[in-house]
Amino acid sequence: MSTHEISARGWNIVGHEHAIDILRRALAAQQIRHAYLLVGPPRIGKTLLARRLAQTLLCTGGPDPAVSPQDPCNTCLACRKVLHGNHPDVHIIEKAPDKQFILIEQIRELQNRSARRTMEGRRNIFIIPDAQYMNLQAANCLLKTLEEPEPDVVLILTVPEPGLLLPTILSRVQMLSLQLLTATQIKQALIEGWQVEAEHAELVSALAAGRMGWAIQAIEDDEMLDERREHLEQLAMLPTLSRVERFDYAQKITAADRIGELGDLLELWLLWWRDLLLASNNCVDLIVNADMRDLLMKQAAKLPSTVAEQTIKNILKAREAIEQNVNPRIALEVLMLDLPAFNV
Template sequence: MAEAYPWQENLWQHLAGRAQHAHAYLLHGPAGIGKRALAERLMASLLCQRPTALEACGECKSCLLLKAGSHPDNYILEPEEADKAIKVDQVRDLVGFVVQTAQLGGRKVVLIEPVESMNINAANALLKSLEEPSGDTVLLLVSHQPSRLLPTIKSRCVQQACPLPGEAMSLKWLAQALPECSEEERVELLTLAAGSPLAAVNLQAQGVREQRMQVVEGVKKLLKQQQSPTQLAEEWKNIPMLRLFDWFCDWSSLILRYQLTQDEAGLGLADMRKVVQYLAQKTAQGKVLDIQDWILAQRQKVLSKANLNPALLLEALLVQWASLPAQR
C-alpha cells in the first residue's frame, strides 16, 4: 500500500470520494510532496474489487496481484532510464494496452510519471487515448512541472493541484522521518528542499548538508582569493550541477532582495547571510541582475540535458561570482 501522508487527507477525500471518476487526472505540484504515492493509492482503490471507506482492501485478488506487480489491468509508464525521456514507442505500447478489454472485468488504470518527460511525438501519440480511452480506463498523470506540458494534454484531464504542506505539518512529519536530526537541521533541510518534506528526506540521504557546507566554505575562500575557480570546480565535481545552480540562483535573488529592502530577516539560511549582505553592499545592482540572468539561462540548459562541459560551466560561474565585489 502506498503511504498516506497527513497533508493529503482532504485531497484524498476529494479525489477518492468522487461518485463518478474522470477518464484522466493530472496530479500536479512541486516534487517531493507525495504525488506518486497519492496516484498509487488512488490506483489501488480504483482497481480493488472490495474497497472499504475509499481505500483498497488489500486482500482481494486484484489487490494481491497489484501488490505482486502482476496486475493485468494496471500499466505504469515511466522513463526507461532516470532523467531520460519517455519515448514514442513506449506510448504506443501503452495505447495497445488501453484498447484491450480488462482481464479481471473491472477497470484498467494507467499511471504515467513524470508526464512532462514525454517528448513531443510521445505526447501526441497519447492524445487519442486521453480523449477517448476505451472501456472503463482511468489514466493518472503525475507532473512536477505542468508548465512543460502541451495544452492539448492538460485540456484532456481533470487537473488536480497538489499543494505543498504547511511548514508546521512538514516539520512534524520530518521529526518522525528524521529523528536523528535536530530541529535546526530539519528546518535547514526543509528550506533546501523548497518546502517539500519528501525531498528533504532524500536530500538528507544524499548528504546535502555536507555538500552545502563544502560549497559555502568554497565560496568564502573564493571571495577572499584563497582558492581559484578552477580549484573549486574540481572539488565540486561530484555535487549535482543543478543543485549548485539552484543555490547560486537563490543567493543572487537574496542579494537583490537585500539591496532593495535592506531587510536582514530576508538574507536566507544562516550559513550565507554575511556573504549575501557583503555582496549586496559591494556589488552594483546591474551586475547582480546580469549574473542572475546568466545563471538562469545556464540552469535551463542543465535542466534540458544540453551537451555541456560541467567543469568549464562551473568555472565560468565562479569567475563571474568572484568578480562581483569589484563591480560597484
C-alpha cells in the same frame, strides 16, 4: 519512494488536502476521470499522490465505516503491491537515466498495455512522472490514448508547470495543483511520522523549502546533505573562476552519467541565489540554506541585489531552455557566461 511504514487507513500525505478532497469526491460519485495532471514544484508529493490514487482505485480491503470509504486500506495485498511498485496493473513510464526524453516507443508500449485486460485489479493505471520530458513525437502519440481512452484506463501525469505540456494534452486532463508546504508542516511531520529529533527536523524542514519529498529523502539518505553542501560550495566558487574553468564545470555536470542530476542541481542553484537576494536585502531570517549563512552573508556584501535578481532570471531561462529540449551543455555554457564575477 519512501519506505516509511504506513499503518493507518488513509492517503497518508502531508498537506495537499484540496487535491485529495477533489479525488475523494470523484471516488464517492464514481466519476473518476480517465486522465489527471498533478502540477507543482519538484519533490512536493506529486508522484506519491498518484500512487495513493492508484492504491485507492485498486484497493481490495473494503470500506471502513470509521473513516472515509474513499481511502486506501494500505494493508490489503493490492495496496501493498502498489506501495512497493510491483502491482501488475500499475505502470510507471519515465525517462531512462541515460536519456534526455521520454520516447515515442515508451508511449506506444503504454498504448499496447492499455488495450490489454487487467491482470488483477479493476483498472489499468499509467503514471507518467515529469511528463514534460516527453519529446514531441511521444506527446503527440499520447494524444491518441487521451482522445480514445479504454474504459478501465486511468492516466496520471505530473509536471512542475502546465505550460510545459502541449495545449491539446492540457485540454484532455483534469488538472490538480499542489502547493509547497510550510516549514512547520514539514517539521511536525518529520518529528511525528519519522521520529526525527527536533533539532535535525528544524534544519531539514528549512532546507526543504516546502518540499516534503526532499525532506524525506534527506533523512533517509545520510549522504544527501553532505552532497548538497559540496554542490553549494562549488556553486559559490563559480563567480571566481575563469571562463575556461566555468566551461569545464558545465561539461562535467552535463556528462551523460550526470545528466539526470541536472534538474535538482538547477533547483539548488535557484534556492542559493534566492538566498543571496534575500541576504543582500537584509532578509536573513528568510533564507533557506541557514547552515551556510556566513558564506551567504559574505557574498551578499559584494553583490548588488539587482545582480542576484538577474542571475535568478538567467537560471530560470537556462532551465526553461533545457525543458524545451535545448542541448543541456549549450544552455549551461550560456549560463556560465551570464554569471557575475567577483572574489570570495
